[in-house]
Amino acid sequence: MPVGPFGIDPLIWAPLRLVIAVGLALFLVLNGALLQIYLERKIQAIIQDRLGPYHVGPFGLLQTFADALKLISKEDVRAQATDGWFFVAAPALVFCPMLASWVVLPFAQDIVGANLNVGLLYLTTLGSMTVLGIVIAGWASNNKYALVGGLRSAGQLISYEIPQILALVSVALVVGSLSMIDITRSQAGPLVNVLILPFSFVIYFIAALAETNRTPFDLPEAESELVAGWLTEYSGMRWGTMLALSEYGNVTVVCAIVTTLWFGGWQGPGVEAIPLLGVLWFTLKVYAFIVVMMWIRATLPRLRIDQLMSFCWKGLIPMALLNIVVVAVLALAFPTTKVPIAVASWLLLVVFVAGIPFVQRRRLRTLRARARAATAPAVRAAS
Amino acid sequence: MTFDFVEPVIFALLSIGVIAGGVAVVMLSRITAAALLMAFTFLCMAGMFVLLGAETIALFQVLIYVGAITVLILYGVMFTKFGDRPRALFFQRQTPLAAVFVAAVAIPVAIIGLSFTSATSRPGGGDLVALATSVFTDFAFPFEIASVLLLAAMVGAIVLTKREDPEEAALRRRR
Amino acid sequence: MTVPLGAYIVVSAALFFIGCAGVLVRRNAVVILMCVELMLNAANLALVAFSRKYGSIDERGSVFVIFVFVIAAAEVAVGLGIILSAYRNRPVVDVDEIHQMRG
Numbered sequence: 001m002p003v004g005p006f007g008i009d010p011l012i013w014a015p016l017r018l019v020i021a022v023g024l025a026l027f028l029v030l031n032g033a034l035l036q037i038y039l040e041r042k043i044q045a046i047i048q049d050r051l052g053p054y055h056v057g058p059f060g061l062l063q064t065f066a067d068a069l070k071l072i073s074k075e076d077v078r079a080q081a082t083d084g085w086f087f088v089a090a091p092a093l094v095f096c097p098m099l100a101s102w103v104v105l106p107f108a109q110d111i112v113g114a115n116l117n118v119g120l121l122y123l124t125t126l127g128s129m130t131v132l133g134i135v136i137a138g139w140a141s142n143n144k145y146a147l148v149g150g151l152r153s154a155g156q157l158i159s160y161e162i163p164q165i166l167a168l169v170s171v172a173l174v175v176g177s178l179s180m181i182d183i184t185r186s187q188a189g190p191l192v193n194v195l196i197l198p199f200s201f202v203i204y205f206i207a208a209l210a211e212t213n214r215t216p217f218d219l220p221e222a223e224s225e226l227v228a229g230w231l232t233e234y235s236g237m238r239w240g241t242m243l244a245l246s247e248y249g250n251v252t253v254v255c256a257i258v259t260t261l262w263f264g265g266w267q268g269p270g271v272e273a274i275p276l277l278g279v280l281w282f283t284l285k286v287y288a289f290i291v292v293m294m295w296i297r298a299t300l301p302r303l304r305i306d307q308l309m310s311f312c313w314k315g316l317i318p319m320a321l322l323n324i325v326v327v328a329v330l331a332l333a334f335p336t337t338k339v340p341i342a343v344a345s346w347l348l349l350v351v352f353v354a355g356i357p358f359v360q361r362r363r364l365r366t367l368r369a370r371a372r373a374a375t376a377p378a379v380r381a382a383s
Numbered sequence: 384m385t386f387d388f389v390e391p392v393i394f395a396l397l398s399i400g401v402i403a404g405g406v407a408v409v410m411l412s413r414i415t416a417a418a419l420l421m422a423f424t425f426l427c428m429a430g431m432f433v434l435l436g437a438e439t440i441a442l443f444q445v446l447i448y449v450g451a452i453t454v455l456i457l458y459g460v461m462f463t464k465f466g467d468r469p470r471a472l473f474f475q476r477q478t479p480l481a482a483v484f485v486a487a488v489a490i491p492v493a494i495i496g497l498s499f500t501s502a503t504s505r506p507g508g509g510d511l512v513a514l515a516t517s518v519f520t521d522f523a524f525p526f527e528i529a530s531v532l533l534l535a536a537m538v539g540a541i542v543l544t545k546r547e548d549p550e551e552a553a554l555r556r557r558r
Numbered sequence: 559m560t561v562p563l564g565a566y567i568v569v570s571a572a573l574f575f576i577g578c579a580g581v582l583v584r585r586n587a588v589v590i591l592m593c594v595e596l597m598l599n600a601a602n603l604a605l606v607a608f609s610r611k612y613g614s615i616d617e618r619g620s621v622f623v624i625f626v627f628v629i630a631a632a633e634v635a636v637g638l639g640i641i642l643s644a645y646r647n648r649p650v651v652d653v654d655e656i657h658q659m660r661g
Contacts, residue, residue, distance in 0.1 A: 086415065118438055118511055125442045128450030132422060135457050139415060151461065154454050161450075178511065374553075394561045398569040405573045405596055409580035414588055421592050424573070428599055431566070435610050440623050444602070447627045452595060452634050459588050459638040463645045481582035489575040496567035501611065510620060517621045529628040536632030543639030546646075 018103070021113030025102035033248040034064045040294050047298040071244075074236035079142070082233055086140035091234070091241040093133030097126040098249040105256045106180045108266045108278030119180040120172065123257060124165055127211060130250070131157045134230055137242065141233035149229025152305060156217065159312045160210035166320035167204035170197055170327045171261050174341065184265030194262040196342045197327070199349040201262045203320050208254040210308070213247060215297040217308060255289035256282075315359075319352055394434055400427035414460045422453040439511045566607035574600035587644075591637045598630045 038053070038061065045052025053060030078087065101123050103113035116122050131154050138150015171193060172178055175186045187193055194201050210217035231243055259265055263285050266278030303311070326348065330340045404424030411417045425448040432441035518526055573596055580593030602623045609619020 083415075086419070089419075116438070118442055121439065121442045121446075125446040125450065128446050131450060131454050132457075135454055136415075136419065139457070139461060147461070151458070154458065158451065158454065391561055394565065398565070401569055402572050402576065405576035408589070408592055408596060409576055409584065414586065417589060417592060421595065424596065425599060428573075428603060431569070431603060432606055434561070435566070435606050437606050437610070437620055440602075440606055440620050443624065443627060444599075447631055448595070448599065451631060455634055455638060456588060456592060456595075459591070459641060462642055463588060478583050481579060485575050485579045485582070488578075489571065492571045492575075493568055496571050497564045499564035499567055499611075500562050514620055514624070517618055518624060521618075522621050525625060529625055532632055533628055536635050540635040540639040543636070543643045 018113060021103050022099070025099055025113070029099060029102065029245060029249045029252075032252055033245050034068060036248045036251065036290060037064045037067070037244060039291070040297075043291065043294045044298050047295070068240065068244075071237050071240040076238075077235045079233050081142040083140035083142055086136050087233070088238075090133050090137035090140055091238045091246075093136060094130055094246045095133075095241050095249075097129035097133075098246050098253065101126040101253050102249075104180055105253070106184055106260060106265055107282050109271075109275045111279060112181060115179060115181050117177075117179045120168055120178040120183070120257075120261075123253070124161075124168065127164075127250075127253075128157075128161055130246070137234070138230040141230065143233055146230050146232045149232070153213070153230060156210055156213075156308060159309060160207045160217075160316075163203050163312065163316035163320045164207040164211055166317070166324055167200040167207065168261070170200040170324050173324070173327050173331055174338065180260050180265070184260055184267060187264040188267055192262065192264040192267075196338050197262065197345050199323050199345045199352065200320070200327075201258070202349060202352070203316055203323065204261075205258060207312075207316060208258070209293065209296065210312070212250045212254055212293075214251065214293055216300040216303050218302060251290060251293060252286060255286045255293070258289050259285040310363075315356070319348070323348060390434065394431070397427045397430045397434065400424070401431070415457065418453055418456050418460060421456070422449050425449050425453070437510050439514055563607055563611050567604055570600045570603040570607065572600075573597075573603070587641045588638075591634060591641070594637075595630060595634065598626055598633075602626050 041063070042052045042060075044050075053063035056062040056066050104116055104119040104122055106112040106115075134153045134157070135150050138146045138148075138153070141147070141150075171183070174193070174196060175183050177183060177186070183193075209215075231239060234242055259282060265285075266282045268277065268281035271278045271281065323345070326344050327341055330344055334340050401424055404420045404427060407420040408417045408424065411420065425444060428448075429441040429444040432438070432444060577593040577596030577600060580596070581590050584590055584593065605619045605623050605626070612619075
């Protein structure tokens with residue numbers, strides 16, 4: 001009889017391992033959300049020259065625990081016109097895919113729920129399932145703000161999924177694998193993927209901001225326009241599951257993908273000697289990106305819906321496609337070295353960053369001219 | 384102790400899910416519920432693909448059917464909102480005829496299907512590399528055709544549904 | 559004990575005919591579209607199952623599933639476009655009542 005790790009039968013070990021992974025993921029999601037809400041409030045406060053939470057516990061550390069307790073003990077409010085089962089099912093539909101995607105995140109060399117050879121595809125797939133829950137939530141709330149928020153969100157998520165996946169493709173082309181473990185292993189040493197493929201990293205990060213409903217792409221829940229978008233009718237722990245847990249969980253997953261694909265995952269000084277140190281490096285890197293996301297939220301204003309869509313379809317997607325073509329051609333032309341790919345990718349990045357202001361200025365000019373032409377006859381008729 | 388019974392049990396659960404979901408799509412009068420149950424059917428189907436050892440196909444199935452097609456259909460449901468239909472208008476007039484036709488074809492097919500008694504093989508290691516190799520070598524030309532088809536469908540859908548902006552139309556007329 | 563090929567084929571056939579019945583029986587155009595998707599998916603199951611049994615090492619059967627996905631996505635986009643533009647002219651989604659195209 002074959003013996004697996006810890007002397008357990010491998011057939012039992014396989015499901016057991018999955019159960020442990022899901023349990024750990026649940027633990028990490030719950031506590032990660034608490035920590036990230038605290039971080040978010042503190043960082044926003046520092047940037048806006050405020051104090052942030054400081055009453056509960058030392059430095060206000062227990063504030064989010066108190067908030068969570070409040071949410072859990074809240075009365076379960078449901079508007080009369082909401083759509084029964086859908087209303088209850090929507091938070092679960094948003095939460096479950098996010099939780100399931102934690103299974104393939106490689107925390108360290110051997111600390112991973114399941115080493116799928118299609119891990120990257122798995123993460124993309126689960127990311128796309130969130131849309132369904134949001135649309136259902138918007139529909140079931142039976143409220144026009146919620147419906148508009150849900151439809152906006154569906155449009156946004158489906159659109160930004162495309163540049164996101166296209167950015168992942170270029171990494172898969174260079175690394176030659178979709179397994180999260182293999183991708184991390186390929187980046188041993190200081191040459192991490194971001195030095196080779198900075199452009200796809202930028203595309204992915206922008207698209208990921210939109211995919212997780214973070215500012216400047218938080219239109220689905222724009223409180224000044226839509227009350228709270230698809231979350232309007234939700235309260236108590238349903239709201240908590242949808243917004244706090246799922247949103248912050250998704251942010252963590254996205255940052256973990258960025259870390260694994262472009263920043264070497266668990267790799268770092270001293271990992272060879274002590275493999276467990278990988279968990280520390282991984283967590284540190286992930287939280288660095290989470291803090292960047294919070295910084296962006298405190299800095300940038302929200303986009304308008306037409307700007308959001310045109311930026312995706314006219315800006316990100318063509319550039320991402322160009323990026324794939326360039327990377328694929330160079331990878332075929334120079335199979336031994338990655339220098340040409342790196343040069344091309346940095347050039348593309350420079351063109352992209354430098355080109356945006358010019359394109360934007362031309363667009364604004366044509367928009368203004370059109371508005372003037374449209375109002376001109378009306379002015380003449382009035383005078 | 385062996386775990387041979389796991390696969391048939393999972394298969395039975397998934398097939399119950401697939402068939403119940405399919406029946407619900409046809410029988411339910413609430414279209415949003417039908418759309419959600421369709422997504423459930425697709426998920427169970429993805430489970431079957433995993434059971435067959437085709438994980439890549441299973442993931443594409445979820446990505447395309449649940450993530451894109453169900454959401455599109457929900458969009459369609461929301462844009463074509465209408466009141467509840469009376470029960471008499473639920474089915475078409477040709478229902479009995481259709482039932483006879485479907486039964487007449489389905490029964491022989493089921494009998495033929497049951498005659499395949501050999502076990503399915505499950506090569507290890509997944510199907511990703513084999514699938515990719517096939518798509519980009521032997522099936523490269525169909526692959527390109529498919530991409531053209533997708534592009535045509537995208538343009539067609541936009542042309543069909545785009546409402547002309549009155550402001551823009553006025554501007555064009557003036558020119 | 560593994561699941562025989564016939565079981566997969568029977569499930570596939572069952573789903574196909576459920577979808578077929580739905581297309582023939584329902585009046586709502588959106589539901590008809592959903593049933594067509596079910597039929598396509600049933601075909602996918604049969605393709606993958608046969609590919610596992612009789613296919614060579616290079617997964618030829620599964621390649622067709624990829625093409626079916628493409629067709630399904632294109633079909634649902636165009637189908638919904640047609641339904642929406644018909645709905646815009648007259649707010650009905652009953653296929654029986656959409657007969658203005660008749661000569």
